[in-house]
Amino acid sequence: MPYQYDVAYSFMAQDEAIAAELDELLRGRISTFLYSKRQENIAGTDGEKSFNAVFSEQARLVVVLYRTGWGGTPWTRIEETAIRNRAYEEGYDFVIFIPLDSPPTVPRWLPRTRLWIGLNRWGVSGAASAIESRIQELGGEPHEESVIDKAARIEAQIKFLETRTKFLRSIEGVAAASALFSQLKDAIKDEIEQVNLASPTFGFTAKYQAGKFIIIGRGPGLSVQWTYHYANSLQDAFLNVALWNGHPPWSGLSDIGQNHQHELERKQFEFDIKPDGNHCWKSTVTPNPSYSSKELASQLLIYCLEKIETRGL
Numbered sequence: 001m002p003y004q005y006d007v008a009y010s011f012m013a014q015d016e017a018i019a020a021e022l023d024e025l026l027r028g029r030i031s032t033f034l035y036s037k038r039q040e041n042i043a044g045t046d047g048e049k050s051f052n053a054v055f056s057e058q059a060r061l062v063v064v065l066y067r068t069g070w071g072g073t074p075w076t077r078i079e080e081t082a083i084r085n086r087a088y089e090e091g092y093d094f095v096i097f098i099p100l101d102s103p104p105t106v107p108r109w110l111p112r113t114r115l116w117i118g119l120n121r122w123g124v125s126g127a128a129s130a131i132e133s134r135i136q137e138l139g140g141e142p143h144e145e146s147v148i149d150k151a152a153r154i155e156a157q158i159k160f161l162e163t164r165t166k167f168l169r170s171i172e173g174v175a176a177a178s179a180l181f182s183q184l185k186d187a188i189k190d191e192i193e194q195v196n197l198a199s200p201t202f203g204f205t206a207k208y209q210a211g212k213f214i215i216i217g218r219g220p221g222l223s224v225q226w227t228y229h230y231a232n233s234l235q236d237a238f239l240n241v242a243l244w245n246g247h248p249p250w251s252g253l254s255d256i257g258q259n260h261q262h263e264l265e266r267k268q269f270e271f272d273i274k275p276d277g278n279h280c281w282k283s284t285v286t287p288n289p290s291y292s293s294k295e296l297a298s299q300l301l302i303y304c305l306e307k308i309e310t311r312g313l
Contacts, residue, residue, distance in 0.1 A: 006140045007131060008033035008059035010079040014289040014299075015065045015100060017282065018124065020275070022063070025128035028145035028153060030135060033059060035075075048078055055082035060094070060138050063131055066116075067100040067289075071107065084109065096134060098127060100287060119287050160275050167273055169233045177234055177271035180279050180293055181226040184239075185213055187297035188224075195301060202308070204301070207250065214248045215300065219308035220264060222300060223248035239269040239281060241300065243307060267303075269296070 007030060009019045023034045033054055055062055055078075062083060064070065071080040083095055097106050097116040106116055117127050132142055145153070167173045185208060192204045192215070204217040215222040221244045228237035242248065243265040269281040272290065280290040291299060 003060040003140075004031070004058040005033040005054065005060065006030035006135050006142075007061045007063055008054050009035075009063050009065065010055065010070075010076060010083070011065035012067060012070055012073060012076060014291045014295050015067065015287075016274070017290045018065055018100070018119075018287050021124050022128055022131070024153075024157075025125060026132060028149050029142040030132065030140060051075060051078045052082045055079050056086045060140050061131065061135050062095045064095060064097045065100055066097050066106060068105065080107075094138065096131060100289070124287070164273050168271075169235070171232045173234055173271075173273075174228060174231060174237075176273075176279055177228065177237065178226070180271060180281070181211070181239070183293035184224070184281075184297060187294045188213065188215065188300065191297045191301050202305070204304070209251070214250060215304060216247055217304070219304065219311065220244055221246060221248040222304055224300065234271055237271065238284070239271070241267040241269070241303075243303075 007026065009023065009032070011019045019034055023032050026032055062079075064079075064083070070076050086094065092111060092114050097110065097114070098119055099105055099116055100119065102120075104116070104118060106114075117130055119127055122130065135142060167176075185206075188206055192206055195202065196204055202218045204215060207214050207216070211227065212223065212225040214224070223240075223242045223244065225240050225242075226237075227240065228234060230237075242263050245262055245264055247261065249261055268284045269291075270284055272280055272282040274280055274290065278292070280292060281296050282288050282290040
Protein backbone atom coordinates (compact mmCIF):
# COMPACT_ATOMS: atom_id res chain seq x y z
CA MET A 1 0.00 0.00 0.00
CA PRO A 2 1.48 3.39 -0.95
CA TYR A 3 1.83 5.88 1.90
CA GLN A 4 2.32 9.62 1.71
CA TYR A 5 4.31 9.63 4.96
CA ASP A 6 6.45 7.03 6.70
CA VAL A 7 5.63 8.46 10.12
CA ALA A 8 3.16 10.97 11.56
CA TYR A 9 3.44 12.40 15.07
CA SER A 10 0.53 12.99 17.42
CA PHE A 11 1.22 15.11 20.49
CA MET A 12 -0.07 17.87 22.74
CA ALA A 13 1.14 21.41 22.18
CA GLN A 14 3.59 21.41 25.09
CA ASP A 15 5.40 18.39 23.63
CA GLU A 16 6.10 19.89 20.22
CA ALA A 17 9.79 20.33 21.11
CA ILE A 18 10.19 16.58 21.68
CA ALA A 19 8.36 15.79 18.44
CA ALA A 20 10.57 18.27 16.58
CA GLU A 21 13.72 16.66 18.02
CA LEU A 22 12.56 13.21 16.90
CA ASP A 23 11.64 14.58 13.50
CA GLU A 24 15.05 16.21 13.13
CA LEU A 25 16.76 12.85 13.68
CA LEU A 26 14.56 11.02 11.15
CA ARG A 27 13.77 13.61 8.50
CA GLY A 28 15.85 13.26 5.36
CA ARG A 29 15.86 9.45 5.48
CA ILE A 30 12.10 9.00 5.75
CA SER A 31 9.01 11.07 4.97
CA THR A 32 7.54 12.60 8.12
CA PHE A 33 4.40 14.52 9.09
CA LEU A 34 4.90 17.08 11.84
CA TYR A 35 2.03 19.57 11.73
CA SER A 36 4.12 22.65 12.47
CA LYS A 37 6.37 21.78 9.50
CA ARG A 38 3.53 20.70 7.21
CA GLN A 39 1.18 23.63 7.58
CA GLU A 40 1.30 24.23 3.84
CA ASN A 41 -0.30 20.79 3.37
CA ILE A 42 -3.22 21.70 5.65
CA ALA A 43 -3.73 25.38 4.79
CA GLY A 44 -6.95 25.98 2.92
CA THR A 45 -8.31 22.49 3.60
CA ASP A 46 -10.85 21.14 6.04
CA GLY A 47 -8.53 20.56 9.02
CA GLU A 48 -10.54 17.72 10.53
CA LYS A 49 -10.68 15.77 7.28
CA SER A 50 -7.01 16.42 6.54
CA PHE A 51 -5.82 15.26 9.96
CA ASN A 52 -8.11 12.24 9.87
CA ALA A 53 -6.69 11.23 6.48
CA VAL A 54 -3.07 11.49 7.69
CA PHE A 55 -3.55 9.30 10.77
CA SER A 56 -6.08 6.87 9.34
CA GLU A 57 -4.47 6.05 5.99
CA GLN A 58 -1.65 8.30 4.75
CA ALA A 59 0.98 7.49 7.42
CA ARG A 60 2.70 4.10 7.49
CA LEU A 61 3.47 4.50 11.22
CA VAL A 62 1.90 6.77 13.85
CA VAL A 63 3.97 7.85 16.86
CA VAL A 64 1.98 9.18 19.83
CA LEU A 65 3.75 11.28 22.48
CA TYR A 66 1.32 10.39 25.22
CA ARG A 67 0.55 12.21 28.44
CA THR A 68 -2.61 12.67 30.47
CA GLY A 69 -4.93 14.91 28.48
CA TRP A 70 -3.99 13.51 25.07
CA GLY A 71 -7.21 12.79 23.23
CA GLY A 72 -8.97 15.60 25.09
CA THR A 73 -7.83 18.55 22.97
CA PRO A 74 -9.59 19.31 19.67
CA TRP A 75 -6.79 18.05 17.40
CA THR A 76 -5.63 15.06 19.48
CA ARG A 77 -9.28 14.01 19.77
CA ILE A 78 -9.45 13.82 15.97
CA GLU A 79 -6.17 11.91 15.87
CA GLU A 80 -7.25 9.47 18.58
CA THR A 81 -10.48 8.72 16.74
CA ALA A 82 -8.58 8.11 13.49
CA ILE A 83 -6.10 5.80 15.26
CA ARG A 84 -8.79 3.76 17.00
CA ASN A 85 -10.88 3.42 13.82
CA ARG A 86 -7.80 2.30 11.89
CA ALA A 87 -6.85 -0.16 14.64
CA TYR A 88 -10.32 -1.69 14.41
CA GLU A 89 -9.57 -2.58 10.76
CA GLU A 90 -5.79 -3.25 10.90
CA GLY A 91 -4.83 -3.92 14.52
CA TYR A 92 -2.25 -1.85 16.41
CA ASP A 93 0.95 -2.66 14.52
CA PHE A 94 0.94 0.78 12.87
CA VAL A 95 1.14 2.79 16.12
CA ILE A 96 3.86 3.35 18.76
CA PHE A 97 3.21 5.13 22.06
CA ILE A 98 5.90 7.09 23.90
CA PRO A 99 4.63 7.85 27.44
CA LEU A 100 5.74 11.17 28.92
CA ASP A 101 4.00 11.05 32.30
CA SER A 102 5.82 9.84 35.40
CA PRO A 103 5.09 7.06 36.13
CA PRO A 104 4.50 6.13 32.45
CA THR A 105 0.90 5.59 31.37
CA VAL A 106 -0.82 4.65 28.11
CA PRO A 107 -4.52 4.82 27.14
CA ARG A 108 -6.74 2.25 28.79
CA TRP A 109 -8.03 1.11 25.41
CA LEU A 110 -4.53 0.16 24.20
CA PRO A 111 -4.13 -3.64 24.37
CA ARG A 112 -1.78 -4.64 27.19
CA THR A 113 0.20 -6.77 24.75
CA ARG A 114 1.37 -3.68 22.88
CA LEU A 115 4.87 -2.43 23.64
CA TRP A 116 5.75 1.21 24.11
CA ILE A 117 8.98 3.20 24.18
CA GLY A 118 10.19 4.63 27.50
CA LEU A 119 11.84 7.95 26.66
CA ASN A 120 13.73 8.24 29.95
CA ARG A 121 15.38 4.87 29.28
CA TRP A 122 15.88 5.06 25.51
CA GLY A 123 16.45 8.79 25.07
CA VAL A 124 15.33 10.66 21.96
CA SER A 125 18.04 9.12 19.74
CA GLY A 126 17.16 5.61 20.93
CA ALA A 127 13.48 6.28 20.31
CA ALA A 128 14.29 7.52 16.80
CA SER A 129 16.22 4.31 16.08
CA ALA A 130 13.31 2.18 17.32
CA ILE A 131 10.89 4.15 15.12
CA GLU A 132 13.11 3.70 12.06
CA SER A 133 13.35 -0.06 12.71
CA ARG A 134 9.58 -0.30 13.01
CA ILE A 135 9.14 1.54 9.70
CA GLN A 136 11.39 -1.02 8.03
CA GLU A 137 9.34 -3.86 9.55
CA LEU A 138 6.24 -2.26 8.04
CA GLY A 139 7.81 -2.18 4.57
CA GLY A 140 9.34 1.27 4.57
CA GLU A 141 12.77 1.87 3.09
CA PRO A 142 14.75 4.60 4.90
CA HIS A 143 17.36 6.14 2.66
CA GLU A 144 20.42 8.23 3.22
CA GLU A 145 20.01 11.98 3.08
CA SER A 146 21.42 13.58 -0.04
CA VAL A 147 24.21 16.10 0.40
CA ILE A 148 21.88 18.90 -0.76
CA ASP A 149 19.13 17.91 1.70
CA LYS A 150 21.62 17.58 4.56
CA ALA A 151 23.19 20.95 3.81
CA ALA A 152 19.78 22.65 3.69
CA ARG A 153 18.66 21.03 6.94
CA ILE A 154 21.84 21.93 8.82
CA GLU A 155 21.80 25.46 7.42
CA ALA A 156 18.25 25.93 8.73
CA GLN A 157 19.33 24.66 12.17
CA ILE A 158 22.31 27.02 12.25
CA LYS A 159 20.22 30.04 11.24
CA PHE A 160 17.58 29.30 13.87
CA LEU A 161 20.16 28.76 16.64
CA GLU A 162 21.89 32.03 15.72
CA THR A 163 18.57 33.89 15.75
CA ARG A 164 17.53 32.26 19.02
CA THR A 165 20.85 33.00 20.78
CA LYS A 166 20.80 36.63 19.63
CA PHE A 167 17.21 37.07 20.85
CA LEU A 168 17.85 35.48 24.26
CA ARG A 169 20.79 37.85 24.72
CA SER A 170 18.94 41.04 23.96
CA ILE A 171 16.80 43.70 25.62
CA GLU A 172 13.95 42.55 23.38
CA GLY A 173 14.29 38.99 24.68
CA VAL A 174 14.12 40.11 28.32
CA ALA A 175 11.07 42.24 27.54
CA ALA A 176 9.38 39.30 25.77
CA ALA A 177 10.01 37.04 28.78
CA SER A 178 8.54 39.62 31.16
CA ALA A 179 5.51 39.95 28.89
CA LEU A 180 5.07 36.17 28.87
CA PHE A 181 5.18 36.17 32.69
CA SER A 182 2.44 38.82 32.73
CA GLN A 183 0.40 36.58 30.43
CA LEU A 184 0.96 33.71 32.88
CA LYS A 185 -0.42 35.81 35.76
CA ASP A 186 -3.50 36.70 33.72
CA ALA A 187 -3.98 33.07 32.68
CA ILE A 188 -3.73 31.90 36.32
CA LYS A 189 -6.44 34.36 37.31
CA ASP A 190 -8.74 33.04 34.55
CA GLU A 191 -8.03 29.38 35.39
CA ILE A 192 -8.69 29.92 39.11
CA GLU A 193 -12.01 31.63 38.37
CA GLN A 194 -13.10 28.71 36.18
CA VAL A 195 -12.01 26.03 38.67
CA ASN A 196 -13.64 27.79 41.63
CA LEU A 197 -16.85 28.23 39.66
CA ALA A 198 -16.96 24.54 38.73
CA SER A 199 -15.58 23.15 42.04
CA PRO A 200 -15.72 25.71 44.88
CA THR A 201 -14.46 23.12 47.41
CA PHE A 202 -10.84 23.96 46.62
CA GLY A 203 -11.14 27.70 47.21
CA PHE A 204 -8.08 28.63 45.16
CA THR A 205 -6.78 32.19 45.56
CA ALA A 206 -3.83 33.93 43.93
CA LYS A 207 -1.73 36.73 45.41
CA TYR A 208 0.55 38.83 43.22
CA GLN A 209 3.78 40.79 43.70
CA ALA A 210 6.33 42.07 41.21
CA GLY A 211 7.86 39.02 39.55
CA LYS A 212 6.03 36.59 41.79
CA PHE A 213 2.65 35.11 42.63
CA ILE A 214 1.38 32.37 44.90
CA ILE A 215 -1.61 30.03 44.76
CA ILE A 216 -3.25 28.99 48.02
CA GLY A 217 -6.35 27.02 48.87
CA ARG A 218 -7.06 23.53 50.06
CA GLY A 219 -3.81 21.57 50.43
CA PRO A 220 -0.22 22.68 49.78
CA GLY A 221 0.56 26.18 48.55
CA LEU A 222 2.40 26.97 45.32
CA SER A 223 4.83 29.82 44.63
CA VAL A 224 5.83 30.96 41.13
CA GLN A 225 8.73 33.41 40.76
CA TRP A 226 10.31 34.85 37.62
CA THR A 227 13.95 35.79 38.26
CA TYR A 228 16.38 37.38 35.82
CA HIS A 229 19.66 39.18 36.47
CA TYR A 230 20.41 41.30 33.40
CA ALA A 231 18.55 43.90 31.38
CA ASN A 232 19.93 42.60 28.09
CA SER A 233 20.29 38.84 28.62
CA LEU A 234 18.26 35.89 29.87
CA GLN A 235 21.34 34.02 31.06
CA ASP A 236 20.54 32.23 34.37
CA ALA A 237 16.94 33.46 34.19
CA PHE A 238 14.39 30.96 35.50
CA LEU A 239 10.75 30.57 36.36
CA ASN A 240 10.87 28.72 39.69
CA VAL A 241 7.77 26.82 40.81
CA ALA A 242 7.82 25.53 44.40
CA LEU A 243 5.31 23.48 46.40
CA TRP A 244 5.10 24.32 50.11
CA ASN A 245 3.66 22.51 53.12
CA GLY A 246 1.37 25.48 53.80
CA HIS A 247 1.20 29.15 52.86
CA PRO A 248 4.29 29.97 50.73
CA PRO A 249 6.68 32.70 51.95
CA TRP A 250 5.11 36.11 51.46
CA SER A 251 5.83 39.63 52.59
CA GLY A 252 3.36 40.64 55.28
CA LEU A 253 2.98 37.11 56.61
CA SER A 254 3.90 36.91 60.29
CA ASP A 255 7.30 35.50 61.25
CA ILE A 256 5.55 32.84 63.32
CA GLY A 257 3.77 31.53 60.25
CA GLN A 258 6.89 31.64 58.10
CA ASN A 259 9.01 29.69 60.60
CA HIS A 260 6.93 26.58 59.96
CA GLN A 261 7.13 26.71 56.17
CA HIS A 262 9.28 24.31 54.19
CA GLU A 263 9.56 23.54 50.51
CA LEU A 264 8.26 20.14 49.38
CA GLU A 265 9.08 20.09 45.66
CA ARG A 266 10.45 22.37 42.97
CA LYS A 267 10.06 22.68 39.20
CA GLN A 268 12.00 25.02 36.95
CA PHE A 269 11.27 26.53 33.54
CA GLU A 270 13.12 28.75 31.09
CA PHE A 271 11.84 31.26 28.58
CA ASP A 272 12.47 30.10 25.02
CA ILE A 273 11.54 30.75 21.41
CA LYS A 274 10.33 28.05 19.03
CA PRO A 275 11.38 27.68 15.39
CA ASP A 276 7.95 29.02 14.38
CA GLY A 277 8.66 32.23 16.33
CA ASN A 278 6.27 31.58 19.22
CA HIS A 279 7.47 32.19 22.77
CA CYS A 280 7.13 29.50 25.43
CA TRP A 281 8.12 28.21 28.85
CA LYS A 282 10.34 25.15 28.57
CA SER A 283 10.94 22.73 31.41
CA THR A 284 14.58 22.33 32.40
CA VAL A 285 14.23 18.56 32.90
CA THR A 286 14.56 15.87 30.20
CA PRO A 287 12.32 15.36 28.27
CA ASN A 288 11.65 19.09 28.37
CA PRO A 289 8.09 19.89 27.25
CA SER A 290 7.25 23.50 26.36
CA TYR A 291 4.12 25.45 27.27
CA SER A 292 2.36 28.63 26.33
CA SER A 293 1.39 30.75 29.35
CA LYS A 294 -2.19 29.50 29.14
CA GLU A 295 -1.04 25.86 28.98
CA LEU A 296 1.37 26.34 31.89
CA ALA A 297 -1.37 27.97 33.99
CA SER A 298 -3.51 24.86 33.49
CA GLN A 299 -0.57 22.60 34.33
CA LEU A 300 0.12 24.50 37.57
CA LEU A 301 -3.45 24.06 38.80
CA ILE A 302 -3.41 20.40 37.74
CA TYR A 303 -0.19 20.07 39.78
CA CYS A 304 -1.95 21.53 42.83
CA LEU A 305 -4.95 19.23 42.41
CA GLU A 306 -2.75 16.15 42.00
CA LYS A 307 -0.92 16.97 45.22
CA ILE A 308 -4.20 17.40 47.05
CA GLU A 309 -5.24 13.96 45.80
CA THR A 310 -1.95 12.15 46.54
CA ARG A 311 -1.38 13.77 49.96
CA GLY A 312 -4.88 12.91 51.16
CA LEU A 313 -8.20 14.57 50.51
